[in-house]
Structure formats: structure tokens, C-alpha cells
Amino acid sequence: MLDNYGRQITYLRLSVTDLCNLRCLYCMPAHGIEKLPHSAILTLEEIEEIVGAAVRCGIRKIRLTGGEPLVRRGIIDICRRISAIDGVEELCMTTNAVLLPRYARDLREAGVSRLNISLDTLRPERFAQISRIGTFADVQAGLAAARETGFDRIKINCVLMGGVNDDEIRDFVELTRNEKIGVRFIELMPIGECADWDRERFLPGSVVLERVPELKPWGDDGVSVLYKLEGGMGTVGLINPVSSHFCPTCNRIRVTSDGKLKPCLHSAGEINLKGLHGEELYQTMRKAIAEKPRRHHIAEDGKSASLRNMNAIGG
Numbered sequence: 001m002l003d004n005y006g007r008q009i010t011y012l013r014l015s016v017t018d019l020c021n022l023r024c025l026y027c028m029p030a031h032g033i034e035k036l037p038h039s040a041i042l043t044l045e046e047i048e049e050i051v052g053a054a055v056r057c058g059i060r061k062i063r064l065t066g067g068e069p070l071v072r073r074g075i076i077d078i079c080r081r082i083s084a085i086d087g088v089e090e091l092c093m094t095t096n097a098v099l100l101p102r103y104a105r106d107l108r109e110a111g112v113s114r115l116n117i118s119l120d121t122l123r124p125e126r127f128a129q130i131s132r133i134g135t136f137a138d139v140q141a142g143l144a145a146a147r148e149t150g151f152d153r154i155k156i157n158c159v160l161m162g163g164v165n166d167d168e169i170r171d172f173v174e175l176t177r178n179e180k181i182g183v184r185f186i187e188l189m190p191i192g193e194c195a196d197w198d199r200e201r202f203l204p205g206s207v208v209l210e211r212v213p214e215l216k217p218w219g220d221d222g223v224s225v226l227y228k229l230e231g232g233m234g235t236v237g238l239i240n241p242v243s244s245h246f247c248p249t250c251n252r253i254r255v256t257s258d259g260k261l262k263p264c265l266h267s268a269g270e271i272n273l274k275g276l277h278g279e280e281l282y283q284t285m286r287k288a289i290a291e292k293p294r295r296h297h298i299a300e301d302g303k304s305a306s307l308r309n310m311n312a313i314g315g
Contacts, residue, residue, distance in 0.1 A: 001058040003292040011061045011252040012054050015314030016047065016078060018257050020068040022096055023132035024120070026159060026194040027310045030132060040258045042274060044074055048081045050255060050273055053282045055087035057289055059253075063092045064112075065314035067257070070099040076106045083111025094118065094157070097142025098134060104145040115146050116155045116184075121165050122172065130164070155182035155237075162203045169211045176234030184224055184237035190298060191266065192309030205238035212236075222251070241265075247295035253288070254314055261288050262313060266296035266304040 002008055023030055042050070051062060062082055069075055083091045092114040093107065100107075100115075107115075117139070121127050124136040146154055158165070158172055172183050185208050188194060188201060205225075209215055215227035215236055223246045224237030240246070254262040259274025261284075271288045273281060298304050306313065 001286065001289055004290050005248075005292070005294050007249065007251060007292070008058070009251055009253060009289050009292065010059055011063070012051070012059045013063045013065055013252055013254045013314050014047065014051070015065045015067065015255065015257040015312075016069050016075065017041070017067040017072040018312045019071050020066055020096070020311055021071055021098055022068065022134045024118075025130055025132070025164075026161070026188060026197075027192065029193060029309075033309075033311065036258060040274075042255075042257060042259050044078055044081065046259065046274065047078055048085070049277060049281065050259075050285075051082050051085055051088065053285050054253075055085060056282050057285050060087065061090040061092070062088055063094060063116075065094045067311045067314075068096055068098070069093055070095055070103055076103070076110050079107060079110035079112050090114070092116065095142075096131075096134070096139065097146070098138045100142030100145045104142075104149040104151070108149050108151065113152055114154075115151050116157050117143060117146070118157050118159075120159050120161070122168055126165065153180075153182060155184055157184050157186055159186050159188055160203045160205065160207070161188050162200045164201065166203060166207065166211075169208055173208070173212050173215070173229065173236055176236055177229050177232045179234055181234040182221075182237060183234065184239055186239045187242045189241055189266075189304060191304035191306055192311075195303045202242065204243035205240040206243065208236070208238055223249075241296075242298055245295060245298075250292075253292065256308070256313055261285065262306075263288055263292035264296055265313065266298050266306050267293050268305045269293070 082088060091111050093112050094116040097117045119139055120130050127136040175181060176183050185205055187205050218226040218228040218235055220226055224239050227236045260270040261273050262270055276284055
């Protein structure tokens with residue numbers, strides 16, 4: 001369906017948990033988070049019903065997020081049920097890859113066709129510093145499992161942080177030279193844990209083109225503007241939500257693990273879906289989609305208006 005600004009909304013990012021097995025600097029506090037009571041989290045049946053209502057509203061693509069979606073109990077059953085819903089054309093997942101050696105094959109068989117893997121450094125010591133409790137070897141094993149299982153178009157998501165990992169830009173780009181993989185650089189957003197970070201941490205995506213000027217334009221892929229190395233097998237994407245917001249073409253909504261629909265990532269506005277069923281659920285989603293905000297204002301205001309950390313929204 002169309003929202004009030006003529007955008008066709010076809011994409012739902014659905015968080016299945018706010019918990020994670022890492023503690024990345026920009027996403028979660030070092031001590032972790034207080035676990036929500038079981039009754040507050042969407043049940044498998046509620047997830048299935050919400051996706052069904054979303055499909056009635058015109059949603060065609062579902063991406064499962066967290067926290068880390070693979071720590072959610074019953075995640076394979078969730079995937080299986082969602083992929084079986086008539087009208088779901090694509091089921092994807094964003095993961096930190098740590099648990100992929102255990103789950104990759106089951107995910108593929110349950111209907112997940114694409115994986116985005118969050119990875120902000122290629123250096124083991126730095127990975128430990130950024131993730132606080134993870135190891136780079138675990139992610140390498142997860143990437144290997146994803147490749148061996150035959151997932152289509154694996155993408156690596158790298159959050160750009162000035163003075164933290166911007167010296168690795170060329171290293172990430174080089175991953176696309178000899179492998180059919182997508183590397184996407186995402187601008188750090190002033191939300192949650194990093195909202196008050198020094199401004200030098202927030203780099204525009206254009207710095208990638210400054211550091212690797214031989215990259216050539218290669219079209220776009222939704223919110224990502226694509227580039228390619230000469231003769232490279234993969235692509236490099238720039239996702240610039242701060243320096244060059246893509247609000248006029250935004251086609252997505254988000255649902256949090258406790259059942260709140262967020263029409264815009266950077267808005268404080270949330271619409272409760274938990275406990276709603278049938279026609280009431282469908283009409284509530286329709287109204288929320290229609291009233292999706294025209295744009296966010298973090299470039300002007302300096303901070304996201306969202307009241308949650310990214311792990312509590314869905315990355």
C-alpha cells in the first residue's frame with residue numbers, strides 16, 4: 001500500500017529479540033540489558049499473525065533482526081512459519097554470524113534466502129574491543145558456514161566510525177575484488193549508546209570514495225548506492241541515512257520484539273500491535289503505514305528522536 005506521501009511500503013524489518021551475544025560499543029551498554037519478561041515478547045503465533053497482517057497491507061519482504069536473531073529460542077520455527085505465509089516473497093536475516101555454524105543449514109531449509117552479516121573490523125584485536133565479548137574467529141567461521149550453505153548474495157554491513165575503523169575502508173573494499181560479495185558501509189547514526197559521541201566519530205559515506213577513488217558507480221540497491229572496483233566480482237554500497245537521507249524512497253516499517261510498530265527508525269512514535277488480532281490488527285497497521293512520517297531530522301537536530309537503543313528496535 002501507499003503511505004500519505006506516495007511511497008509504496010513493501011518491506012518489514014521484524015525484531016525477534018532485543019538480546020544479543022555481543023556488546024558492540026555503538027549498540028549496547030557494556031553491562032548488557034535487563035531481560036524483558038517473557039510475557040512482553042511477541043510469541044511465535046503473534047509474529048506469524050503480524051506478518052500475515054503486514055502481507056495484507058502490501059509487505060512482500062521480511063527481514064528478521066535483533067539484538068541477535070539467532071539467540072531467540074525457536075528461531076528456525078519462526079523462519080519456517082513466516083516463509084510459508086502466502087505473499088512473503090523474500091525472507092532475510094541480519095546477524096553477527098557467531099551462531100551461523102550451528103544454524104546456517106537449518107535457516108536455509110526454513111526459507112531464509114539472504115544474510116546480511118554485521119562486521120565492523122577485519123582485525124581480531126579490534127573486533128574484541130568493538131564487540132567487547134566476541135572473537136573474530138567466530139565470525140569467520142560463521143561466514144564460512146554461510147558460503148558453504150549456499151546463501152544468495154551475502155552482504156557485510158560495516159558501520160563507519162571515525163578514529164575507530166575508518167583506516168580499514170580499503171581492506172573492506174578489497175574483499176569485493178575476488179569474491180561475489182557485497183560490502184556496505186553504513187553511516188554511524190546518533191542514536192542510543194552513541195548519541196553523545198564526539199562528532200568526529202560520525203563520518204559521511206562519501207569518505208569511502210575519497211579513500212578509494214577508483215570505485216566506479218554501479219547503480220543502487222534500495223537504500224544503498226552501489227560502486228564497484230574495475231574487474232571486481234562484488235559491490236561496495238554506501239548507506240547514508242545522516243548525510244543524504246533516503247526518506248523520499250523509504251519503503252520500510254519496523255516492528256520491535258515487544259510488538260511496537262515504528263513507521264520511522266528515528267521517530268519517537270510507536271504503535272502497539274501486541275494483543276491485537278484479526279481486523280483490528282490489520283487496520284492498525286494500515287493506519288500506521290499511511291501516517292509514516294515524511295522524513296527524519298537527525299541531520300538538523302544532531303540526534304535521533306528514537307527513545308530506544310538499536311538493539312531494542314532491530315538493526
